[in-house]
Amino acid sequence: MKRFEGKTILVTGGAGDIGLATAKSFASEGAKIALVDIKGLDGAVAQLQSFGTKVMGFGCDVTSYESVDKTVTEIVEEFGSIDLLFNNAGIQGEFEMLHRYPVEDFHRVIEVNLIGAFHVLRAVSAHMVKQGGGVIVNTASMAGVDGPVNMAAYGASKFAMIGLTQTAAKDLAPFGIRVNSISPGFMGPGFMWDRQVDLQASVGSQYYDSDRSVVVKQMIGAVPLRRYGLIEEIPPTVMYLMSDDSSYITGVNIKLSGGI
Numbered sequence: 001m002k003r004f005e006g007k008t009i010l011v012t013g014g015a016g017d018i019g020l021a022t023a024k025s026f027a028s029e030g031a032k033i034a035l036v037d038i039k040g041l042d043g044a045v046a047q048l049q050s051f052g053t054k055v056m057g058f059g060c061d062v063t064s065y066e067s068v069d070k071t072v073t074e075i076v077e078e079f080g081s082i083d084l085l086f087n088n089a090g091i092q093g094e095f096e097m098l099h100r101y102p103v104e105d106f107h108r109v110i111e112v113n114l115i116g117a118f119h120v121l122r123a124v125s126a127h128m129v130k131q132g133g134g135v136i137v138n139t140a141s142m143a144g145v146d147g148p149v150n151m152a153a154y155g156a157s158k159f160a161m162i163g164l165t166q167t168a169a170k171d172l173a174p175f176g177i178r179v180n181s182i183s184p185g186f187m188g189p190g191f192m193w194d195r196q197v198d199l200q201a202s203v204g205s206q207y208y209d210s211d212r213s214v215v216v217k218q219m220i221g222a223v224p225l226r227r228y229g230l231i232e233e234i235p236p237t238v239m240y241l242m243s244d245d246s247s248y249i250t251g252v253n254i255k256l257s258g259g260i
Ligand SMILES: NC(=O)c1ccc[n+]([C@@H]2O[C@H](COP(=O)([O-])OP(=O)(O)OC[C@H]3O[C@@H](n4cnc5c(N)ncnc54)[C@H](O)[C@@H]3O)[C@@H](O)[C@H]2O)c1
Pocket: 012, 013, 014, 015, 016, 017, 018, 019, 036, 037, 038, 039, 060, 061, 062, 063, 088, 089, 090, 091, 092, 112, 116, 139, 140, 141, 142, 183, 184, 185, 186, 187, 188, 190, 191, 192, 193
């Protein structure tokens, strides 16, 4: 018996590393997949087709509530319901010391990671309330647990994501909707790992060397398990939180951090 047979999951950031890997895991357990991203989704949809469940891509910028609301309506029309939400789209923003942090970038990161995530939560939960239940997992970050250096906007957005998760869990509990978050630490290989190593090296702060290969050692050296997490190590936790195995868990943040 596949765990998510008959369920539809909406995955934002579905063209990205974590979104696509998670969508694949859910498809392998029978879920129908609605991918949402600002980037083209044809490649991701093609990769999911071999699982034999329904899969569709929806272009949408989560910073526009109008666009999110329209997309959610389209998905409900196409799939009949949205049972599960992986609210995962996000950007890292610039890497810079606080006193030099680009103001426009701070606004942009909050706009995507926090306001965008709220838009998706707002629109999907309104549907789930009508439907009589659902499960939501938000992607926060270890940057939302312990303030990261040179990442003021990202850290602030992810702290807020964990707070939003706690409030959403309380507000939506009466409607049979559970809401939790995951906080990955250093994960790779992938776009965000490469980018953060390069950019931390370029900041010139006291925390990281300017040589990329030294930065890798510094980051891994801060992880008790002494390696970065694999992207594929994330979906099993999302699936646990979405399944009935976690039926009494809501409002928690699970750290996938190798012990950080
Ligand atoms: N990879 C890591 O090391 C790591 C660690 C902790 C948390 N995270 C979080 O995991 C999530 C996924 O990250 P990833 O590693 O897969 O990165 P990624 O860049 O591969 O994927 C992020 C996706 O979000 C999409 N996106 C960005 N802005 C959007 C917008 N306005 N509207 C719709 N879609 C938008 C991007 O196009 C991209 O496909 C993010 O929220 C990120 O902050 C990642």
